[in-house]
Amino acid sequence: MSTPLTHEQRTVHFLNRTSFGPTRETIQRAKEIGIRAYFEEQLAPDRIPDTFVEEKIAALKTMRLSSRELIELYPPPQKARDQATGMAPMQGPRQVILELQLARLLRAVYSRRQLYEVMVDFWSNHFNVFAAKGADRWLTTSYDRDTIRPHALGRFRDLLLATAKSAAMLFYLDNWMSVAPNSFLAARAPNLRRRGINENYARELMELHTLGVDGGYTQKDVQEVARCFTGWTIRRPRGEAEFTFEPRLHDNGAKTVLGVPIPAGGGMGDGLKVIDLLARHPSTAKFITTKLTRRLVADDPPAAIVGKAETAFRQSDGDIRSVLRAVIDAPEFFSLEVYRSKVKKPLEYVASALRVTGSETEITHQLLRYLGRMGEPLFLAQPPTGYPDVGSSWVSADMLLTRMNFASDLIGNRLPGSRVRSDAVGGADAVARLIAPDSLSSATRAALAETEGRDAVALLLAAPEFQRR
Amino acid sequence: MDGARRLFLKSAGLGFLALGLPPAFLVRAAGAEQVARGKVLVVVFQRGGMDGLNVVVPFKDHAYYKLRPNIAIAEPGSGAERGIDLDGFYGLHPVLAPLKSIYDRGHLAILHAAGSPDNTRSHFDAQDYMELGTPGIKSTPDGWLNRHLRETARSDSPFRGVALTAQTPRSLAGNAPVLTLSSIEEFRLRNENLGQPLQRLYAEASDPLFRQGANSLFEALAMLRKLDAKIPASAGNYPMGRFATALKQIARLIKADVGLEIAVAEIDGWDTHVNEGGATGQLANRLKELGEGLAAFYQDLGDRIDDVLLLTMSEFGRTARENGNRGTDHGHANVMFAMGGRVRGGKVYGRWPGLAPEVLYEGRDLDLTTDYRRVCGEALTRHLGQNDLSKVFPNFPRTTPLGIVT
Numbered sequence: 001m002s003t004p005l006t007h008e009q010r011t012v013h014f015l016n017r018t019s020f021g022p023t024r025e026t027i028q029r030a031k032e033i034g035i036r037a038y039f040e041e042q043l044a045p046d047r048i049p050d051t052f053v054e055e056k057i058a059a060l061k062t063m064r065l066s067s068r069e070l071i072e073l074y075p076p077p078q079k080a081r082d083q084a085t086g087m088a089p090m091q092g093p094r095q096v097i098l099e100l101q102l103a104r105l106l107r108a109v110y111s112r113r114q115l116y117e118v119m120v121d122f123w124s125n126h127f128n129v130f131a132a133k134g135a136d137r138w139l140t141t142s143y144d145r146d147t148i149r150p151h152a153l154g155r156f157r158d159l160l161l162a163t164a165k166s167a168a169m170l171f172y173l174d175n176w177m178s179v180a181p182n183s184f185l186a187a188r189a190p191n192l193r194r195r196g197i198n199e200n201y202a203r204e205l206m207e208l209h210t211l212g213v214d215g216g217y218t219q220k221d222v223q224e225v226a227r228c229f230t231g232w233t234i235r236r237p238r239g240e241a242e243f244t245f246e247p248r249l250h251d252n253g254a255k256t257v258l259g260v261p262i263p264a265g266g267g268m269g270d271g272l273k274v275i276d277l278l279a280r281h282p283s284t285a286k287f288i289t290t291k292l293t294r295r296l297v298a299d300d301p302p303a304a305i306v307g308k309a310e311t312a313f314r315q316s317d318g319d320i321r322s323v324l325r326a327v328i329d330a331p332e333f334f335s336l337e338v339y340r341s342k343v344k345k346p347l348e349y350v351a352s353a354l355r356v357t358g359s360e361t362e363i364t365h366q367l368l369r370y371l372g373r374m375g376e377p378l379f380l381a382q383p384p385t386g387y388p389d390v391g392s393s394w395v396s397a398d399m400l401l402t403r404m405n406f407a408s409d410l411i412g413n414r415l416p417g418s419r420v421r422s423d424a425v426g427g428a429d430a431v432a433r434l435i436a437p438d439s440l441s442s443a444t445r446a447a448l449a450e451t452e453g454r455d456a457v458a459l460l461l462a463a464p465e466f467q468r469r
Numbered sequence: 470m471d472g473a474r475r476l477f478l479k480s481a482g483l484g485f486l487a488l489g490l491p492p493a494f495l496v497r498a499a500g501a502e503q504v505a506r507g508k509v510l511v512v513v514f515q516r517g518g519m520d521g522l523n524v525v526v527p528f529k530d531h532a533y534y535k536l537r538p539n540i541a542i543a544e545p546g547s548g549a550e551r552g553i554d555l556d557g558f559y560g561l562h563p564v565l566a567p568l569k570s571i572y573d574r575g576h577l578a579i580l581h582a583a584g585s586p587d588n589t590r591s592h593f594d595a596q597d598y599m600e601l602g603t604p605g606i607k608s609t610p611d612g613w614l615n616r617h618l619r620e621t622a623r624s625d626s627p628f629r630g631v632a633l634t635a636q637t638p639r640s641l642a643g644n645a646p647v648l649t650l651s652s653i654e655e656f657r658l659r660n661e662n663l664g665q666p667l668q669r670l671y672a673e674a675s676d677p678l679f680r681q682g683a684n685s686l687f688e689a690l691a692m693l694r695k696l697d698a699k700i701p702a703s704a705g706n707y708p709m710g711r712f713a714t715a716l717k718q719i720a721r722l723i724k725a726d727v728g729l730e731i732a733v734a735e736i737d738g739w740d741t742h743v744n745e746g747g748a749t750g751q752l753a754n755r756l757k758e759l760g761e762g763l764a765a766f767y768q769d770l771g772d773r774i775d776d777v778l779l780l781t782m783s784e785f786g787r788t789a790r791e792n793g794n795r796g797t798d799h800g801h802a803n804v805m806f807a808m809g810g811r812v813r814g815g816k817v818y819g820r821w822p823g824l825a826p827e828v829l830y831e832g833r834d835l836d837l838t839t840d841y842r843r844v845c846g847e848a849l850t851r852h853l854g855q856n857d858l859s860k861v862f863p864n865f866p867r868t869t870p871l872g873i874v875t
Contacts, residue, residue: 178793213593219590222590382737392678397649398686400671401690408659447666450665451666459663462663463667
């Protein structure tokens, strides 16, 4: 193995991977109590006071409302006109999604529970829901608050089940419409719009949420899993938007999933059996830990570290905290091979820029639009894969240009609602130390020498060093 | 910054400046301006799996109507809600009317029961396979369009391969430099002070990913600055939306002669599992945007259409039978369009496999009778002069051309 990382490098590396970027304060704290103790603190987010960001979130009214309240209070524009409520254009469902985006970015920048926010981001992307699809415009707020966030550091099986029962996922992957053709209602209600099996959720459940595409399932398994989940539906997507199991839509016949027989008459238990089967399947342990180490360690994570995470996943029955400990405790985590190897995705780039400069921001449309142009509009990944997590996906000419333009707009205080701390503006040197403790490349130092004041800080944020974490 | 460090940075900077920057990119940018009117291949990827059976409808195959009691497109006849007769067997979806005159002029060819032969019904695998050009093999490092560019180094223009998409599509990704733009107008650096220093430091970056990305960025910026006044305005009547906007920008790049050889655009929203609709509805809305966009592009190009070949493709077709939600699930073979001045159009190509239960692929989908690589290969050889397809489509046997491209 090559030269070990210095203490300074280890600290910055650790914070780059377990938070949305180091700040002066977090570096100091991690040095004071040590990386391992800092990590344990982060694993217990409930014990970290977080009033500063929670007060900002509290100002976003939609974040507290139930799906039903959101549907009533933020109707689609057409309905709003019918009711003559005279709403401003940014009201209605667009406002709901906007506040969700604002909250996500605010937390990424300001929350002190950084590891928790990193994991929320990871799982939201893993169990992706496209917030602009129909009723999901009102369902994604609850999905984030009541489905993902409570389980982000919990047990994988509980998280998987929560997503399976969430109105947002049931709607996004169409399972709420999937009906056994031989079911009670399909046979007796000739006008029922939903009359047959829909495979969409069953397929993505195995391909993307658990086993992985090469995880050992067949088209027949997709069909059988779809039968198991018939009747897992939503009362009314645009009204009582809650999960319900409707036995009169369920296929009560016997099924076989991945070679395991599921006897007839299981009712809702069929789906629960599938969840357990998939959550504990060896392919799932491998697939999930590969993806998690891709996020935390390297695009192509070393086999040794994936192996350790996989063992921890299996031995702890999918306890996410145990898996995270196994990753951080593996010597490969601090190896030079993976140091600074990850390209920041847009959310990581924008949040880390705001954090490293100590910026004050209310997060505005303009800021969110930059995220969109960099390729990561929050909650708006249309395909169920979510956003990619490998560097080459985020480095096109256009994306680099957008990052450069963002850096100069931010540092030039040309982003409405955002102000860079004045000592950051004067201190390209101090910012440089937070970005690259082991000194910048000679090219970056040369370029810095040609720029002054604000331009120097903008240049640092636009430089290749700051594109990686 | 403290004085000593500032001084150090200054001197390091001077040392670097003394090395100078190779002005090659400027020389080449100026040269590429004179690139002759070249041939251009435009690839339109329809993400989500288009339901080809409702786009080019086999109305004489009676199994079609049995399989789709709620969403079928009616046989041609009188009325707007009916298919448009193409050849007595196939009918075009009624909202694709703007394409009919192009078909009649012989500049639009249709290929049915075509696509990728792999049987995956995963969007993501199927898209990857199709874009990599190696169905069934995921480890292929680059896309088929990129391999074509790599194997035919015709010019140094940064605009040889351009994607007008949010992210670089797999088909165009690889070692040959390509450009991804969302808009020509917004493609400029907002703080000009940073241009020179950023260009220098990225040129020196030890990180090849960033070096290459920035290299195409700065070359393209330089070229666009020079071309700014010369890019003609659009002549087509483009509809709203990202797809048509992408085609509009592609047409401008074609007319500006910047050395464009391959362009990629995308149109998504084809994953019609629920309430697909028939002559109107969800699929019809997507087709309206597609058809009006293609027709506007055709009109906009005027006689330049002779240099252009546009191909459409989607990762798979959809189940022959409608599902329980008046939609369709992931299927297999599909429809492709080829549009251009040198297309032998006005004809539906491809052997029709039928829709009877016993001939359906895996008992549920339209069977595949033409591998999409056949038509892609024909486009590369006949339109772009690619002599060796073995590097572009490894493991794909040589086939006789379909004769779609003259």
